[in-house]
Amino acid sequence: MTKSSPVTASAAEAAQELRVVFSRIRRKLREIGAEEGLTPSQTSVLSRLSKEGPASASVLAAAERVRPQSMAATLGALEEQGLIRRDPDPTDGRRQQVSLTPAGRSRAEGDRAARQEWLAREMQSRFTEAERATMIEALRLIDRLTQS
Template sequence: MNEQPPTTDAAALASDLRVVLGRLVRRLREQTEGSDLTRSQSSVLARLEREGAATATALARAEGVRPQSMAKIVAVLEEAGLISGSPDPRDGRKNVLSLTETAREQFRSGRLAKEDWLTRAIAAGLSPEETDRLAQCTELLERLTRTP
């Protein structure tokens, strides 16, 4: 089988994608109300939402921080009412942390605001043909996320 050489330079495309996706992420972040949380605090909340309840030790390991640093992050998030702890059913000496309903609602409302803005931007800025092309690109980007 005679394969055609790629017509697009992969390195240039990678650079362009990084820049454009960075801008898109920033625009999406602008759609939610401001937050006083640090990146580390936000990362812990996102991990708990994605992966479910965890101990502070497991969170520290997953986030690549010292247990003492995680203890400070946890204290701030508990004080803000975004996470709560309960005894580990397997080992009562440990505390399992999970998102509160307040945090879950913030995730839901933030996602809705972002999706609403993106829906309006697509409808206002793209033709039906371009919307179809974007859908195809989304499938390709999803495949890239699974590439080792």
């Protein structure tokens, strides 16, 4: 086991600032994309199904880091609104696959487009071309945090 070096003040400050800024952005994007009548959990499940395709309730619960009972309630509400459907799992008849209905797909795509449009519009109006280029470079550096 190697001993890691102590965290410098600048690294600690950068970590704190990054966390705070990302939390603000995440909150703002949730507000922008919030569909009337959907909770943040329901919106998140629609988004996940839109990006990743059909999944079982247990896979969704694990991905969303919630208890299976909470996911069951979320899925029940989405099903009542006609945004998801449940079909038998082709590989295991005891399980069900949850997928988006056409209405659910439309709602998820509209939500994503609204967030993207807001973010692009704000970046264009608040930053110069040079500042946006700096942001892109900074994001490449930040992306290295996620690389293993």
